[in-house]
Amino acid sequence: MSVMVLLELQSNVENIEQLKSTFRDMLADTRKYDGCQGVETFNNQDDPNQLVLVEKWESRQHYEAYLAWRTESGALDAVVSMTSGAPSIRYFDYIDI
Numbered sequence: 001m002s003v004m005v006l007l008e009l010q011s012n013v014e015n016i017e018q019l020k021s022t023f024r025d026m027l028a029d030t031r032k033y034d035g036c037q038g039v040e041t042f043n044n045q046d047d048p049n050q051l052v053l054v055e056k057w058e059s060r061q062h063y064e065a066y067l068a069w070r071t072e073s074g075a076l077d078a079v080v081s082m083t084s085g086a087p088s089i090r091y092f093d094y095i096d097i
Helices: 013-032 060-073 075-080
Strands: 003-010 036-043 050-057 088-093
Touching: 003 060, 013 036, 013 050, 013 075, 050 060, 060 075, 060 088
Parallel strands: none
Antiparallel strands: 003 050, 003 088, 036 050
16 A cells, blocks of 8 residues: 655755755656655745655655665755755555545
């Protein structure tokens, strides 16, 4: 069963446009990564320096493999260098209600 991953980031004020550009470049590869079923990016209306990525993955293990790849490649460090704190990553299971 798929998992939804919420990635929340708070950009430094001076880096928000660069952060958006970085994600624009990175997400093409993300969407092609094994297990990725989709990624959407949102900008908080009340806090323009906050981005939220809503991602759907085949499994948490697929996402964790992807995250390890991004960490090893240095891409995660580049993203974190533009933020004012550690990203929040949360995992959600679909429930049929």
